[in-house]
Amino acid sequence: MPLFEAFRLALQTLRAQKLKSTFAFIGVFIGVMFLIAAWSIVNGMNVYMTEKFAGTIIGVNTFHLRRRPDFTPNVSDSLWRAWARRPRITFTDAREVAQGISTPVITAWESSATRDIEGRTKVVRDAQITGATERYFEIKNLRIAQGRAFTAQEVRSGAPVVVIGYDVVDRLFPDRDPIDKTVRIGGRPYRVIGVTERQGKLFGFSLDRFAVAPALSPIQNLVNPPGIVDALIVKAPSLPAMREAMAEAEGVMRSRRHLRPRQDNNFVLETAEGVLEFWAGIQRFLFIVGPGIVLISLVVGGIVIMNIMLMSVAERTREIGLRKSLGARRMDILRQFLAESAAIAAAGGGFGVLAGVGLTVLLSAAPPLPAALSPLSIVLGLTLGTVVGVVAGVYPASRAARLDPITALRQE
């Protein structure tokens, strides 16, 4: 019997036994659906992490000089306490380091806290308040949509001006021009001089809920003790330039802190690599757990198919006997049942792909989880599903093929 006859026969049988076939393919269905959905999520997160998250939080070819890392997943209490004992980065540290780097770089100070931003009647609660220097916007890729950024002159003089994000505009100045209006932060008035372009969301959190004022404006009393900055941000034009600048910054800081050669740094130079490394760790975990779950559901699916096929062989013993008496060889019977279980599993895989794609579309439409479909996962899902069907079918089919026609025909 040619292979396509076997498949036609298999499809006829499946159509005739819809309910049973549905139960049979459910395991493979779930496995493949999960495979595609999980793959899409990891894939989407990856795009997010490398392009958006790392770029937004730290920036490309950029490092932060800090007392301790800003991005700190899973830190032990003792390490945290050790970090808390470190001296903080002072204005003088920041100035000296910036001057000590001979590589052409741009630098900015950054100190942040969470405070309310008050308008005339409305309030933006718990917004991010940042004191920064003038190159901050350039380094952070914050383009000004309206008005202007503050100048070096305003930073030096500590002018009470502020650049705000779009969420603040939407809340405090709906349908009104925010420029030259006044907002109050920590009880003091600031004149709005600029609005940045809309940044969007990251993991469901808005990136537009902030205000940036000159580092030496009154905001400095809200974000840090006097004379202290959270970070000196250094952006280099290229990766080698960044490495060089980092080495220079490290040298300046070590000599300022009088560290002996054997002593560890009591500050940190943080890059986007740390964030990406953390993500790589999560990814490694997902790449172990994800396939594990897929594997388990596919094995369960295979066992279910095997059972259903064994049942089917038992039920159709007489049919098998008849087919053999009419001239079916072992190979013909084997093929018939293999085609049937492969068809069940392929159907499960096919519907699983559809459901997985549907799930991905839903996920990517609804934040916070990003998802991006990978064509490879579809191919893999279908292949795996069918392979499971063939493997699960081997035992039942070979049992059917080995049946003795006389006993099979006599079966009631």
Next chain:
Amino acid sequence: MTPQPQEFRTGDTPLPDIVILTHKLTRTYDMGAEQVHALRGVSVQIRRNEYVAIMGPSGSGKSTLMNLIGCLDTPSEGEYWLNGQQVSQLGDDALARIRNKEIGFVFQTFNLLPRATALHNVELPLIYAGLPAKARRAQAADALDRVGLADRMTHRPNELSGGQRQRVAIARALVNDPSILLADEPTGNLDSATSSEIMGLFADLHDQGQTVLMVTHEQDIAAHAARVVTLLDGLVATDQRRAA
């Protein structure tokens, strides 16, 4: 009156018009410790276009002989020649091939596929013969026409009467133009009117040149055959020919 076939000896080749020749055929089953001798040396020769009935009480070995002749089983000892070819030593797949080409089975319980149409049921042997779909359908339709069911091709077995079902089964047996039609109690599940209808069909097929071998335990059914072989305790007890 046809002359008796000459005595067959091991090493001989059967005469060309002998379709079935068994020589000292034995079949022993191992039932754990003891051995059951179902056949103990059966020698039978059947010519082309003979109509033979095999009779015998249950346990006489007629089913075993039927299975051996139908190539569903292989003998423990002895020779079996089918159409000039010794088949007693053939392997599984070769036997399947012979069942497909040379033998047309008719069962007591019809053994039709319940979900398939009459036409598809008749097509089955041709699928295993590897015929293309078009030729299969034409040949199956021909066979159904021969048994008088040209107008029932698209019906499923549960839409057919018992007699019609057995006709479908007979069409299926005929579709490969087999050397021998092998019927095992073909009227066992039919009422007497339908039985005689089916026996009439067998008589017609025999008249058209078909060799028919039928196992039955009913005297009046066996009476349709021109020759009756009776088995007893795994041996041929009588072998009677009737003048046509």
